[in-house]
Amino acid sequence: MSFSKLLNLIARTVTTSEFVSIKCDCSRYIYLLQPPYGSRISPISVDKFLVAIEHCTMNSAELKTTLQELNITQADLARLLLVTPRGVNLWINESRTVPGPAEAYLRLFRLLPPNLRQIELNRLKNNGTGMRDGIYGITFEGPQASGMGLLILDAGRVYGADAGAARYDGDYLFHEDTGIADIVLKVTFPPNIMSVFGIANPYEWAIDVSTSLDPKHDSGSLAVRTSLGQPLIAQFKFLRSLPESA
Numbered sequence: 040m041s042f043s044k045l046l047n048l049i050a051r052t053v054t055t056s057e058f059v060s061i062k063c064d065c066s067r068y069i070y071l072l073q074p075p076y077g078s079r080i081s082p083i084s085v086d087k088f089l090v091a092i093e094h095c096t097m098n099s100a101e102l103k104t105t106l107q108e109l110n111i112t113q114a115d116l117a118r119l120l121l122v123t124p125r126g127v128n129l130w131i132n133e134s135r136t137v138p139g140p141a142e143a144y145l146r147l148f149r150l151l152p153p154n155l156r157q158i159e160l161n162r163l164k165n166n167g168t169g170m171r172d173g174i175y176g177i178t179f180e181g182p183q184a185s186g187m188g189l190l191i192l193d194a195g196r197v198y199g200a201d202a203g204a205a206r207y208d209g210d211y212l213f214h215e216d217t218g219i220a221d222i223v224l225k226v227t228f229p230p231n232i233m234s235v236f237g238i239a240n241p242y243e244w245a246i247d248v249s250t251s252l253d254p255k256h257d258s259g260s261l262a263v264r265t266s267l268g269q270p271l272i273a274q275f276k277f278l279r280s281l282p283e284s285a
Contacts, residue, residue, distance in 0.1 A: 094246055176190075177273055192220070219253055223248075
């Protein structure tokens with residue numbers, strides 16, 4: 040996310056407030072203004088601010104603490120920053136560092152009065168998302184056999200298993216503009232178990248599969264692509280939603 044987009048997000052959050060507003064002038068400074076006095080306080084050079092961020096990167100523990108203090112979930116943060124839940128999960132697990140603009144947004148967001156933070160969070164909840172996380176039942180038919188299993192879609196992650204003891208692990212990317220979730224999975228097969236492709240190995244092995252799902256529908260067909268070059272015909276059915284996060 041560019042810093043200009045960060046500023047737009049910040050401006051969108053606070054400019055409607057009668058208490059606090061933020062603007063960036065042509066001299067590349069951010070000013071915090073407090074009506075009715077309109078006094079300019081805490082001028083921050085954007086360039087210097089970014090350099091400071093580079094030398095003071097938010098770590099996973101601080102990110103978790105910040106989310107707890109703000110009482111927001113990883114999914115809320117993803118929507119605030121216009122990133123995927125999977126990306127936030129990577130920051131939480133320290134697989135990737137928290138980007139400077141994301142850290143800057145969080146630090147400034149934390150400085151907002153609680154009522155302004157709530158306004159922004161309410162806006163997110165009212166707008167919502169077309170994605171429906173939950174437990175999905177699947178049936179599929181391969182060249183040699185058929186099978187059934189469960190998929191759990193949870194904030195950008197996908198995991199599950201089937202009746203043949205294969206494990207599913209991967210992620211999804213939901214496109215708000217099209218309403219479609221693109222799913223990419225690694226399917227791991229146990230040793231000496233015949234797969235629906237008519238393949239069995241004396242060792243654990245895996246393939247990559249991908250498909251697209253429309254979560255608005257309670258059931259439907261899936262065109263499943265595999266790294267074996269053998270497609271699968273599959274059906275899905277939405278079974279239930281996930282429990283609300285604490």
